[in-house]
Amino acid sequence: MGLFRVIAWLESKRMKYLLILLPLIAIGTGVFLGIGKIDLTNIDYSFEYNSSSSGGMPSPPLSFNVLEQVLKFGPPIVLSFFALMAGGFLAVLAPFRGDREWSEGQFQLLRLSKHSMLSILLVRLTLYVLTFWLFATIILTMGSIAILRVDDDYTMLIKDAYTMFQIGFWTYGPLIMSLGIFIDSIRTAYYMKGSKIVTNIIPILGWLVIGLAISDAFQFVQGKLFDPWLFTAIRDVTLLGDTGIPMFKEPLLLTVLTSFVLCYLGSRILEEVEA
């Protein structure tokens, strides 16, 4: 427990400016969703594409149903996904061993402590996962409140969305975040070897991936997320779960094992990098 407390304290100090973004995003989301203020039923969704361009096929009007669904369900799902990706790459954007940690030798101090690098990285991973699970849950809850204010018939869909979020988060969240930790270790190794190109390019790639992920998430929401088959499938899975069939245990186990391996490899790199 002592190590958990110390690492939580160090990480909160190291990443305070990035962590401040989380409540700001949450507050922004609340304002965007208009919790307690805006009645979404008064919004007119019936706008169309301009089809006056010469020679081209006229674009069909947007489906009212899909657009309504996106407006209602999109923000919580997309922002939850964003939370996952941002959490994963936070380790890359705020590296465990930056220039300062190296030049002032703070990393050496941790390296010589009684705790192994593996245990330190596993604690970091647990902290990231819990922080972003809490953040994404808050966002999703705010989205749900907004939806219920519009129409309380959506209670079942919200339950499905929560189930989908939990499955998605615990299957992919630790994987993405441990990958971030692993990339950070490689970055440290290259930093030590003096290859500035690699160390500079990794954060840029991290932002690019986040941008692409958000773009993909929007397309996913618009195109597939609200297809009835998906919700039916989730309900079926839940029912199977109730009968004791471990439908999601295998992916979760695989995630835990892969995350452990990534942290182990990252810790080995960090332990050997000095030599």
Add this chain to the structure above:
Amino acid sequence: MIVEFRQVSKKYNESDGLNPTDFSVREGQVIGLFGLNGSGKTTTLKLISGLLQPDNGRVIVANGTPRKNSQQISYLGDKMSFFPWMTTKDIRSFMSVMFDGFNPSKFDELSQSLEVPQKAMGQMSKGQMQRLRLVATMSRQAQLYLLDEPLSGIDLVSRSLIIETLIDVWDKQSAVIISTHEIKEIENFFDRALYLKAGTLVEDVIAEEVRKDNKSLTDLFIEINRDGVN
């Protein structure tokens, strides 16, 4: 024997590092590791601490590898520091959790003796920071203390007092290796001296014997390095 260095070598490139070296350290000794900048002092201490792995040879600390017995070594590295936002109180808590054998009451006692202020590291002067690092290092119960340039940033007047205080609280069942090129003010505290020159151990002397010849460890240092770095 607390430390055994058997044909240990480490090279960063063709010229820097440490050539094959042998020496051993017994408990109860205060050893000076002397040499000019780049002579291999820090490399030697990092090899003993386990931060570096030798290219060849074997380092044994407390009958095991440095990594296995890392908690038997209390190391003050040349660049090793606490995070700048940490206060003296934070460092006390941090050390208690992260290192075996840390004695909080010894930390308090030494902090008071060496007048370490109760504020954040980032707000301290270089000398105050160095005192705090020394206090944290010497507040651990270890078999071996490695101090790399412990007097760096500390004014001339305080140097002798600080080393005297630290040696006073040092557990005589352990050993201390102090790497420095500022020998004069503290040379009376050493039992033995190892002189490094361009990565080679050129002299291993008992301080008392040097003094019997009406010489000082500083004289020997100057004699060895008269022609500069090779």
